[in-house]
Every structure is written in structure tokens, then in C-alpha cells.
Amino acid sequence: MTIDLRPARSGNPPAADVPPPRGGWRSRLARLDLRASPYLFVSPFFLVFLAFGVFPLGFTLWVSLHEWGLASGTRKWVGLDNFSYLLGDADFWHATVNTIGIFVLSTVPQLLLALALAAALDRKMRASTFFRIGMVAPMVTSTAAVAIVFTQLFDRDYGLTNWLIGLVGADPIDWQASRGWSWVAVATMVNWRWTGYNALIFLAAMQAIPRDLYEAAAIDGASRLRQFWQITVPMLRPTILFAVIVSTIGGLQLFTEPALFGVGSANRMDGGSLHQFQTITMYMFDNAFGEDRYGYAATVSWALFVMIIAFSLLNFLFVRRTGGAR
Amino acid sequence: MTFPLTRRGPRRGTGRLRGLWEASPLTYLALVAGLVLSIFPIYWMIVVATRTNDVVSDMPPPVLPGGSFGDNVGRLFDNPDAYFAKGLLNSAIVATCVTVSTVFFASLAGFAFAKLRFRGRNALLLTVVATMMVPVQMGIIPLYMIMVELGWQNRLQAVIVPFLVTGFGVFMMRQYADQAVPDELIEAARVDGCSTFGVYWRVVLPALRPAAGVLGLLTFMQTWNEFMWPLAVLSPDNPTVQLSINNLANAYFKDYTLMFAGTTVAILPLLAVFVVFGRQIIGGIMEGAVKA
Numbered sequence: 001m002t003i004d005l006r007p008a009r010s011g012n013p014p015a016a017d018v019p020p021p022r023g024g025w026r027s028r029l030a031r032l033d034l035r036a037s038p039y040l041f042v043s044p045f046f047l048v049f050l051a052f053g054v055f056p057l058g059f060t061l062w063v064s065l066h067e068w069g070l071a072s073g074t075r076k077w078v079g080l081d082n083f084s085y086l087l088g089d090a091d092f093w094h095a096t097v098n099t100i101g102i103f104v105l106s107t108v109p110q111l112l113l114a115l116a117l118a119a120a121l122d123r124k125m126r127a128s129t130f131f132r133i134g135m136v137a138p139m140v141t142s143t144a145a146v147a148i149v150f151t152q153l154f155d156r157d158y159g160l161t162n163w164l165i166g167l168v169g170a171d172p173i174d175w176q177a178s179r180g181w182s183w184v185a186v187a188t189m190v191n192w193r194w195t196g197y198n199a200l201i202f203l204a205a206m207q208a209i210p211r212d213l214y215e216a217a218a219i220d221g222a223s224r225l226r227q228f229w230q231i232t233v234p235m236l237r238p239t240i241l242f243a244v245i246v247s248t249i250g251g252l253q254l255f256t257e258p259a260l261f262g263v264g265s266a267n268r269m270d271g272g273s274l275h276q277f278q279t280i281t282m283y284m285f286d287n288a289f290g291e292d293r294y295g296y297a298a299t300v301s302w303a304l305f306v307m308i309i310a311f312s313l314l315n316f317l318f319v320r321r322t323g324g325a326r
Numbered sequence: 327m328t329f330p331l332t333r334r335g336p337r338r339g340t341g342r343l344r345g346l347w348e349a350s351p352l353t354y355l356a357l358v359a360g361l362v363l364s365i366f367p368i369y370w371m372i373v374v375a376t377r378t379n380d381v382v383s384d385m386p387p388p389v390l391p392g393g394s395f396g397d398n399v400g401r402l403f404d405n406p407d408a409y410f411a412k413g414l415l416n417s418a419i420v421a422t423c424v425t426v427s428t429v430f431f432a433s434l435a436g437f438a439f440a441k442l443r444f445r446g447r448n449a450l451l452l453t454v455v456a457t458m459m460v461p462v463q464m465g466i467i468p469l470y471m472i473m474v475e476l477g478w479q480n481r482l483q484a485v486i487v488p489f490l491v492t493g494f495g496v497f498m499m500r501q502y503a504d505q506a507v508p509d510e511l512i513e514a515a516r517v518d519g520c521s522t523f524g525v526y527w528r529v530v531l532p533a534l535r536p537a538a539g540v541l542g543l544l545t546f547m548q549t550w551n552e553f554m555w556p557l558a559v560l561s562p563d564n565p566t567v568q569l570s571i572n573n574l575a576n577a578y579f580k581d582y583t584l585m586f587a588g589t590t591v592a593i594l595p596l597l598a599v600f601v602v603f604g605r606q607i608i609g610g611i612m613e614g615a616v617k618a
Contacts, residue, residue: 030521037522038444044431045491046450049457052488056465056472063468070474120357123349133604134361136611140600141368142551144568145589148575149371152582158383160370196364197611204612249459256553260572263579281554288467289558298467305464312459 057305064298071292082299092300094275095283096307098183102258102279103251105187111243113195115236118202119228132203135196146189147260154185154261176261179276186277189257194250198243205239206232241319248311252304255281280304375586382582398587407577409563410588413570416482418595420566421549423486428545429538431491436499437530441512442522451500457493466558473559484559485566489549495541502537503530540610543603547596567592 064083067076086092121131138146153160154175162172175185209232217227233240258277262268269286271278278286280300288297374382376395381388402410438444439451469488478484507530515525531538556566562573571588578584600607 033521035444038438038442038447041438041442041522041526042435042450042496045435045454045493045496048488048490049493052469052472053457053460053465056468057460059468059471060465063471070471117357117360120349120353120360123353125349125354125357129605131357131361132608135364136604136608137368137600138364140547140596140607141593142553142568142589142596144551144553144571145371145593146367148571148585148589149367151575152374152586153367153370160387163385163387192364192367200608200611260575263575268576284467285554285558288470294467294471301464301467 060298060301063295064302066295067293068295068298069292070294078295082296085296086299086303091275092280092283092303095271095278095280098179098271098275098277099252099254099279099281101180102183102187102190102254102277103248105183106190106254107244107247107251109187110191110195110247111198111240113191114198114202114243115233115240117195117199118206119232121199121203122206132200135199137196138193139197141193143193143256144260146193147257148263150185150189150192150257151261151263154188176272177276179274182261182272182277186254186258186261189261190251190254194247198247201243202236202239205236209235237319241316244315244319245312248315249308252308252311253281254279255285258282259285280307371586371590374582375590377583379581379583394583395587395590398583399591401584402587402591405574405578405584407562408570408573408588409565410567410570410591412563413565413567414591416565417550417567420482420485421546424489424549425542425546427490428492428495429542432495432541433499433503433531433534433538434526435491435496436501436503437507437526437534439496439500440503441507441509441530454493454496454500458497466555469555470558479559480561480564482564485552485556488555492545495545498541499534499537503534506537507533536606537610539603540606540613543599543607544610546599550596 065077065079067074067078067082069075117135121128121135125131152158154162156162156172156174156176159175161175166172173181175181213231213235214227217231222230258271258279259268259282261277262271265273267286267290269278269282269290271282281304284297284300284304287293287300373388373391375398376391376393377388378392378394378397381392402408435454439447439454473479473484478487511529511533512525515529520528551568552566553568553572556569557572560566560569562569565573571585571592574581574585574588
């Protein structure tokens with residue numbers, strides 16, 4: 001760890017000329033400073049958050065109760081019509097299934113792989129810094145760049161993946177055309193980018209586990225695998241929960257990767273000709289900025305918000321439960 | 327857990343159990359495989375960016391970089407649809423503004439939350455933590471409407487102002503200030519006649535430098551990377567660099583060398599940051615993980 005936890009040498013001038021306490025405007029100013037400064041210091045955050053965080057969230061609800069078009073200038077109160085339309089909107093549910101499918105394909109392997117990587121990095125070894133840096137290298141690329149590179153790798157005719165598949169004698173896969181395979185391709189982009197990051201987080205938590213536990217277990221004859229499942233994983237539970245929730249929030253809002261994966265189609269927000277990899281966020285984006293249906297797009301974004309909260313809670317309960325039943 | 331054989335000592339295995347923590351050849355093999363997978367797409371991007379279009383679709387594919395990077399980058403900057411130079415400049419402006427402002431305001435608020443006493447402090451801090459759960463993208467539609475009202479569509483402030491400071495930043499700086507800045511130091515500065523802002527500027531900010539650096543790096547990377555919101559609010563002729571490569575993907579998606587030259591140049595600043603500060607970034611991630 002390279003962070004220096006010691007306080008830096010302060011540029012503390014010698015306390016030679018302490019001003020004597022005086023009445024009048026000076027002391028009043030000093031008192032005002034003490035009283036008001038804290039609020040002044042935290043206010044920028046709250047101003048930004050109120051204007052661009054809280055207000056939009058509430059305003060989304062307001063917009064979702066309207067038929068609202070910016071280009072057309074429509075603005076008509078429709079009550080809960082948008083919400084009832086949403087419930088029966090096949091396109092929305094199709095996008096929801098896509099989103100959850102990609103989410104599962106990207107979160108589960110990612111976290112398992114990250115756990116394994118972290119366990120490997122936790123050993124005593126040569127060149128550990130080198131390995132760690134290599135693992136997080138994907139993080140410092142940009143999402144759009146990754147999506148473009150992987151889209152080429154998954155190209156039906158000229159992609160490396162299909163070339164490799166051909167080497168083992170299998171038929172090439174039309175990654176963009178098939179629903180399942182397009183999910184795999186998009187999930188691969190996400191996995192590639194975030195596995196190393198999660199591995200580092202797990203590694204940090206693993207290093208905080210007292211080694212005595214393992215030594216005792218080893219003396220009792222527990223195999224390494226058993227030590228991993230009975231000591232490492234239970235001790236890592238809070239960290240795993242954290243990683244799962246962060247992946248959930250990110251995964252359910254997935255946008256950039258699938259949006260760029262559709263290069264070559266007329267409207268990339270469609271997520272393929274049959275919407276096979278259109279995510280909820282893309283559907284929302286298309287409704288607003290493509291179709292000028294801001295009211296309905298706001299409804300979709302509320303649905304997504306509710307879904308994120310529900311999933312996070314579910315994860316939380318699940319991880320807790322499985323931990324308790326250990 | 328106490329056991330007669332274990333001594334209190336370095337956390338690495340001690341005594342006869344040392345072998346327990348040695349990496350086996352198999353571990354190395356797995357790690358090397360992981361490393362290759364994690365580096366390969368970046369390497370492949372560079373290979374394609376330095377080649378000509380007629381060889382990139384060869385099978386078996388080219389393995390080594392070629393000599394056409396200069397040509398491809400030239401075509402990139404000449405491309406009439408990418409607005410690449412403008413995109414780079416815009417991204418630099420946006421990422422710099424957001425980073426400087428986030429570090430400044432987050433450390434200021436973090437200091438207040440950690441070291442100053444004021445009414446409502448805990449409630450406000452709880453609010454900050456709660457805001458970290460609300461993704462900004464959720465509000466993209468009303469945010470866009472606000473920008474229309476303000477007349478900020480297609481203006482850079484639209485992608486700067488909403489991100490001037492984040493709850494994550496405030497919380498991170500609070501955690502760090504809490505342990506890294508001794509109260510005596512602040513008292514001493516006050517006795518010397520510093521105003522509260524003076525205390526922050528002369529004593530606290532220097533002490534927060536390591537954490538501020540990590541926050542700055544993460545913020546820069548994240549802002550440079552932002553895609554959806556700029557796509558919504560900026561138009562293709564006034565892009566950030568991510569939108570520039572998106573422009574390319576729209577119109578030139580079969581011109582791989584051009585696109586890959588674009589992605590390579592687009593991530594160069596990030597790679598540079600990573601090469602210089604890689605260790606700090608890793609430290610920051612792991613540090614955050616321990617606290618989370």
C-alpha cells in the first residue's frame with residue numbers, strides 16, 4: 001500500500017504573534033467564521049446534489065405522469081397511464097429480460113473469477129505488483145473503446161473469436177444476430193473490464209484475515225479448498241456483498257457496451273434488429289431522445305430505479321441468509 | 327484464536343507452516359493466463375491501429391504491430407465526421423474542471439464533516455452516504471430538460487456542472503481526514519490566528535494530499551470515460567473524445583484501423599495516468615475496499 005497514512009508535515013508557522021482576544025468586529029467575525037464555515041464548506045455538495053440529484057429524481061416522477069414531448073411541444077397530463085402502459089409493454093419486458101440475462105452472465109462469472117484471482121494473488125510470490133497492475137489494466141481503458149475493440153473481436157466474418165472457434169472445428173457464431181450469444185458477447189466486455197478491479201477489492205479484504213486462522217486449520221488437516229470455503233469466503237462476506245451491490249447497480253444500468261455493439265444497424269439504441277440485446281437504459285434513451293416520448297421514458301427510468309433497489313435488497317438478504325446458514 | 331504453535335508475528339506464515347502461503351507453479355500459470363487475457367485486447371487494439379486495413383482481416387491474424395500508426399492517426403484527425411481534435415480538447419477541459427472542483431469541494435466538505443462541530447452534522451453526513459446510492463443517470467431525462475431550460479444543450483457546462491462534486495468524494499475525504507489530521511494540528515493553527523478556511527488551506531489540505539490524489543485520479547478517469555450523458559446532451563459536432571469514437575463507429579465501422587487508432591488515442595491519457603500512478607490507483611482501490 002502506497003498511501004502514506006501519516007499526517008504531512010504541516011506548514012505551521014511558529015506561534016509567535018497570537019492576536020490577543022479583542023472585542024469588537026474582529027471577534028464577532030471570528031465567531032461568525034466558527035459558526036458559519038462548516039455549513040459553507042458542505043454547501044457546494046448539497047447545492048449540486050439538490051439541483052442535479054434530488055430535483056431530477058422528483059421531477060422524473062412529475063414528467064412520468066405526462067405525455068411530454070420536447071420537439072413536438074406536447075405536454076398533457078395523463079395520470080398513471082404511462083405506468084399501466086408499461087406493465088403491458090412487451091418491448092419493455094423484452095428489454096428487462098435482456099438486461100437481467102446480461103447482468104447474470106456478467107456478474108456471476110466475474111465475481112467467481114475475481115475470488116479465484118484474489119486467492120491466487122494472496123499467495124506469497126514473485127512479481128506480485130506486476131500481476132496486480134496487469135489485472136487492473138482493463139480498468140484504465142474507456143468503456144466505449146473496449147466496446148469497439150470487442151465488437152470487432154466478435155465480428156462474424158473477421159473476428160478473432162470466430163477464427164479461434166474455427167480452429168477447433170466448430171461453426172462460426174453470428175454473435176450479433178443471436179439473442180443468447182449477443183448477451184455473452186456484451187457480458188464478456190463487462191467481465192473483462194471489472195474482474196481485476198473486484199479481485200483487488202477481494203484481495204484487500206483477504207489480507208485483513210488473520211493468518212492464524214489458516215494455520216490452525218492446516219494443522220487440523222483442512223485442505224486448501226476447504227480453508228477457502230470455510231474461512232476465506234465467510235470472512236469476506238461484507239466485501240462480497242459490497243461487490244455484488246455495486247455490480248447490480250452498474251449491471252442493471254448497462255448502456256455503453258450494448259449500444260456500441262450494435263454498430264452497423266440503423267438505430268443503435270434498438271440493440272439489434274430484433275432488439276436482442278436492447279437493455280432497459282437503451283430503451284429509455286431511445287424513447288426520450290429518439291422518439292421524443294419523455295413522459296414514458298421517465299416512467300421507464302422509475303421502473304429501473306425501483307428494480308435496482310429491489311435487486312440490491314434481494315442481494316443483501318440473500319448474502320445475509322446464506323451467511324447465517326453456514 | 328490462539329494456538330501454541332503460532333507466534334504473533336508477521337502476517338505471512340511463520341515457522342514450519344511457511345510453505346502454506348507459497349504460490350505453487352499452478353498459481354503462477356493461472357495468473358499468467360489471467361494476465362494475458364487482461365492485456366490481450368489492449369495489445370490487439372494497438373496491433374490493429376498500427377496496421378493497414380487489408381491485413382487486419384487476414385487469418386491467421388497479424389501478431390505484431392505494424393508501421394502505419396502515423397498514417398492512421400493522420401486520417402483520424404483529418405476525418406470530417408469524427409471532430410477528433412475538438413473531442414480531445416473538450417474531454418481535457420471537462421475532465422480537468424470536474425477533477426479540480428471535485429477534489430476541492432470534496433476535501434472541503436470532508437474536512438468539515440470530520441473535524442468541525444456543527445448542528446445537523448450527522449444527519450447531513452448520512453444524507454451524503456445515501457446519495458451515493460442514487461445513480462446520476464437515473465435523472466438523465468429531467469437533467470436534459472433542465473439543460474434545455476438553461477440553454478446549455480451542446481455546451482460544455484452541461485457535462486461539467488452536474489458533476490462538480492460527488493457524495494463518494496465527500497465521504498472518501500471525510501474518512502481520510504478523520505484519521506489523518508490530528509486535532510492538535512488544527513488547534514495549533516487556530517491559535518496562530520487562522521480562519522477556518524485558513525486551517526483547511528494551510529493544514530488540512532496538505533495532510534489530505536495522498537487521498538486527494540487518489541480521488542483526483544479516479545475522478546479524472548471516470549469523467550474521461552463518461553458516455554451516456556454526453557451522448558444525450560452534446561451533438562456530434564461538439565463531442566467529447568468518447569463521442570468522437572462513437573461518431574467513427576457510426577459511419578466507419580468497417581474501417582477498423584481508423585476506429586482503433588481513435589480508441590488508442592482516446593485512452594492514451596488514461597494509459598499515461600496509469601503508467602505514472604498505477605501503484606497509487608491500486609492502493610486507493612484496496613484502501614477503499616478495506617473501509618467499505
